[in-house]
Amino acid sequence: MRNVEEYLQLSDEAWDNILLATQEELGRETLAFLKGKRVIEDGKIIFRVINAYPLVNTKRKLAYVEFTNQEAIRRLTDLDRLLSRLDSGYKFIGHYH
16 A cells, blocks of 8 residues: 555645645535646656645535535636646646545
């Protein structure tokens, strides 16, 4: 079994945002997008996460989680498009729940 540290590196900012977002409100779920980049070091793929953008305003349903603030999602996707245009190498590389 592989250790998560072998393929994932979190910045302090990303770690702090993930920890803060774990405080879920009753009936609400936390979903977040991870911003970073995929790099190859010594033949291994590593995901470097520089920040996490939580959306704490989702509703828990029986079999899924519903986004309740579409404007917040739009702002995040606009940010992702901007980062892509700047060719910074950073983009949304995943999410967590």
